[in-house]
Amino acid sequence: MTGSSLISRHLSLITKIRDVLANKGIDGFLVTDITNVRYMTGFTGSSGFLMINEKRNIFFTDFRYKEQAEKEIAGWEISIEKGERQKTVINTARTFNINRLGVEASITYEFYKKLTRKGIRLKPVKSLVEEMRKIKDEHEMTLIKKAITRAESAFRDIKPYIKAGIKEKEIALRLEEALKKRGCKTIPFDIIVAAGRNSSMPHAKVTERKLKAGDLVVIDWGGEAGGYFSDITRTFLIKGGNIDRKCEIYSTVLKANMKAIASIRDGIKSKRLDSIVRDFIKKAGYGEYFGHGTGHGIGLSVHEAPHISWTGSEVIRSGMVFTIEPGIYITGLGGVRIEDIVMVKPDCPIILTSLPKELEIIN
Amino acid sequence: MTGSSLISRHLSLITKIRDVLANKGIDGFLVTDITNVRYMTGFTGSSGFLMINEKRNIFFTDFRYKEQAEKEIAGWEISIEKGERQKTVINTARTFNINRLGVEASITYEFYKKLTRKGIRLKPVKSLVEEMRKIKDEHEMTLIKKAITRAESAFRDIKPYIKAGIKEKEIALRLEEALKKRGCKTIPFDIIVAAGRNSSMPHAKVTERKLKAGDLVVIDWGGEAGGYFSDITRTFLIKGGNIDRKCEIYSTVLKANMKAIASIRDGIKSKRLDSIVRDFIKKAGYGEYFGHGTGHGIGLSVHEAPHISWTGSEVIRSGMVFTIEPGIYITGLGGVRIEDIVMVKPDCPIILTSLPKELEIIN
Numbered sequence: 001m002t003g004s005s006l007i008s009r010h011l012s013l014i015t016k017i018r019d020v021l022a023n024k025g026i027d028g029f030l031v032t033d034i035t036n037v038r039y040m041t042g043f044t045g046s047s048g049f050l051m052i053n054e055k056r057n058i059f060f061t062d063f064r065y066k067e068q069a070e071k072e073i074a075g076w077e078i079s080i081e082k083g084e085r086q087k088t089v090i091n092t093a094r095t096f097n098i099n100r101l102g103v104e105a106s107i108t109y110e111f112y113k114k115l116t117r118k119g120i121r122l123k124p125v126k127s128l129v130e131e132m133r134k135i136k137d138e139h140e141m142t143l144i145k146k147a148i149t150r151a152e153s154a155f156r157d158i159k160p161y162i163k164a165g166i167k168e169k170e171i172a173l174r175l176e177e178a179l180k181k182r183g184c185k186t187i188p189f190d191i192i193v194a195a196g197r198n199s200s201m202p203h204a205k206v207t208e209r210k211l212k213a214g215d216l217v218v219i220d221w222g223g224e225a226g227g228y229f230s231d232i233t234r235t236f237l238i239k240g241g242n243i244d245r246k247c248e249i250y251s252t253v254l255k256a257n258m259k260a261i262a263s264i265r266d267g268i269k270s271k272r273l274d275s276i277v278r279d280f281i282k283k284a285g286y287g288e289y290f291g292h293g294t295g296h297g298i299g300l301s302v303h304e305a306p307h308i309s310w311t312g313s314e315v316i317r318s319g320m321v322f323t324i325e326p327g328i329y330i331t332g333l334g335g336v337r338i339e340d341i342v343m344v345k346p347d348c349p350i351i352l353t354s355l356p357k358e359l360e361i362i363n
Numbered sequence: 364m365t366g367s368s369l370i371s372r373h374l375s376l377i378t379k380i381r382d383v384l385a386n387k388g389i390d391g392f393l394v395t396d397i398t399n400v401r402y403m404t405g406f407t408g409s410s411g412f413l414m415i416n417e418k419r420n421i422f423f424t425d426f427r428y429k430e431q432a433e434k435e436i437a438g439w440e441i442s443i444e445k446g447e448r449q450k451t452v453i454n455t456a457r458t459f460n461i462n463r464l465g466v467e468a469s470i471t472y473e474f475y476k477k478l479t480r481k482g483i484r485l486k487p488v489k490s491l492v493e494e495m496r497k498i499k500d501e502h503e504m505t506l507i508k509k510a511i512t513r514a515e516s517a518f519r520d521i522k523p524y525i526k527a528g529i530k531e532k533e534i535a536l537r538l539e540e541a542l543k544k545r546g547c548k549t550i551p552f553d554i555i556v557a558a559g560r561n562s563s564m565p566h567a568k569v570t571e572r573k574l575k576a577g578d579l580v581v582i583d584w585g586g587e588a589g590g591y592f593s594d595i596t597r598t599f600l601i602k603g604g605n606i607d608r609k610c611e612i613y614s615t616v617l618k619a620n621m622k623a624i625a626s627i628r629d630g631i632k633s634k635r636l637d638s639i640v641r642d643f644i645k646k647a648g649y650g651e652y653f654g655h656g657t658g659h660g661i662g663l664s665v666h667e668a669p670h671i672s673w674t675g676s677e678v679i680r681s682g683m684v685f686t687i688e689p690g691i692y693i694t695g696l697g698g699v700r701i702e703d704i705v706m707v708k709p710d711c712p713i714i715l716t717s718l719p720k721e722l723e724i725i726n
Binding site for chain 1: 407408409425426427428429430431443445446447466468469470471472473475476487489536539540543544548549553563564565566567568569654655674694
């Protein structure tokens with residue numbers, strides 16, 4: 001993105017916040033969640049916050065990020081905070097003539113109390129920026145697609161190493177290296193390579209275990225581009241042993257994955273999407289072995305709204321990007337998970353991940 | 364650590380919590396901070412919480428971590444949360460006959476409100492577990508030392524690559540790989556390799572810039588062992604150009620580092636320690652170029668209490684482990700930071716980091 005189109009993107013985000021101030025009964029808004037700060041400003045550092053009112057919008061960070069902020073941020077006043085954060089917030093709210101300051105409901109209870117003790121009137125507002133983040137714009141889509149391309153291309157590179165005799169850890173190390181070489185500045189989460197018995201733990205840690213005949217191998221990894229993440233899972237089977245039941249589980253998970261994707265449309269409830277997957281797996285006789293959610297939004301956070309689960313009450317809308325990742329995990333036998341990333345369009349979903357997902361039995 | 368000594372460690376931590384319940388006016392305590400959960404139980408997953416009263420102590424996680432929790436956790440009842448977290452908390456508080464539940468002040472405002480809306484009496488308690496975490500026991504010291512050894516040995520491996528012509532990014536990649544090969548399961552933070560102009564940004568991102576003659580090169584990295592972290596910075600100078608001022612800055616930072624370490628003793632205030640460094644750098648004429656804190660505690664978090672800065676009001680005690688990391692950063696010229704990890708002992712501090720810190724001018 002060029003400098004000027006970045007500025008206009010940021011200004012339009014600021015306008016969105018300004019547009020809802022009055023509705024929320026506030027005349028200023030404080031953004032403390034660092035990922036929301038990045039979303040609003042493009043700032044990539046680890047410390048900073050924002051204050052916005054009708055007329056002014058200011059970005060605060062500390063000394064360590066002074067130069068970086070000046071390089072990265074456009075469309076915002078920049079200021080360096082020197083003392084305790086609550087004092088900076090209070091002083092700025094006074095300068096801005098803010099009567100009632102909206103704060104993010106994700107603020108810690110402790111910081112909320114510190115601010116109220118200073119006599120400022122606060123109103124917690126839930127998910128204001130998070131709601132904006134749910135719908136991805138073109139700039140964001142480009143980066144998410146890039147994060148997927150990097151993840152998939154890195155995976156193709158290391159794919160030949162997935163075979164009997166190699167350690168889980170070795171695969172994970174090679175994959176991480178390949179991701180970094182493709183330009184991923186960070187790795188969104190610890191790569192999962194879980195083989196055999198380990199594969200029945202949906203969030204297994206990588207171990208020294210060697211892949212062996214009959215193993216189900218779950219690999220869950222992600223890439224990054226410009227701060228945006230991808231998150232993909234594929235499961236393989238190492239040839240050998242009695243594999244009938246493993247193939248049946250795989251086929252059930254794959255069907256659940258495809259059924260869910262086929263059901264995605266603008267207007268469907270996240271809970272409904274989850275129940276399509278859950279009911280299908282239950283009918284196949286594996287209900288008790290699928291205990292996690294069906295998927296999650298992805299963007300600047302690996303897990304963000306919408307949450308596709310039985311507790312979710314969100315409506316799926318065009319422009320959302322999320323994972324679909326059913327799984328079946330049987331202690332002692334192993335697990336299968338197949339995770340894709342989809343984007344909702346008015347007519348039909350677009351599957352952004354392109355790696356094959358038919359069962360591959362590795363020789 | 365053997366299984367039984369781990370159990371006895373966990374039981375003694377639980378007892379510490381129980382011992383203060385009455386003082387705080389609560390008859391139960393909820394631990395939601397995931398690092399505190401790890402500290403109390405040894406659980407390495409990303410989702411879980413704890414509830415403790417006089418008689419019972421229970422660990423909750425979700426389906427994804429069922430098997431892992433059963434393997435990792437000893438001394439706790441284990442339960443799997445199925446619905447919304449606030450419901451699980453409320454139901455457990457009722458089962459436990461808790462009248463007033465202590466919650467961590469780091470809880471989000473949103474979750475606090477959700478709990479109060481359900482009619483439960485809450486009392487936020489500040490830093491209960493964090494205070495315990497400040498003083499490291501033998502088990503923790505072993506892991507921190509291991510995290511340092513891994514970081515230093517990985518660094519020695521890649522040290523020959525630090526020379527003119529190599530890219531910042533290449534050094535960072537090699538260092539990360541070396542850390543992983545030594546057994547670090549995670550990397551505590553994005554490695555900083557900042558050369559030349561980039562080195563004046565204390566938290567610079569790695570770039571494609573090649574090291575060249577006259578560059579100051581700041582390298583800030585850390586290792587991991589059993590969930591505990593290390594955090595070290597060394598600065599080098601690439602031979603060439605006019606280096607007098609750079610050498611002077613280096614020498615100032617080194618003296619500040621050594622002065623601070625020499626001043627550490629049980630009973631000194633963190634603010635005092637910071638001012639020793641700050642005043643020294645100021646007198647040398649570089650006051651405005653040192654804007655960050657002098658150091659921070661390290662353990663299961665890279666940055667934890669005590670915070671050695673001008674806003675800190677903590678008293679340094681025997682058993683604490685923290686960094687000392689003065690720096691000088693001059694836009695256009697470059698920066699220097701020298702960061703060690705020290706442990707406070709009753710008589711004198713022990714410097715745990717052992718890499719040389721005299722200025723090395725690389726040919």
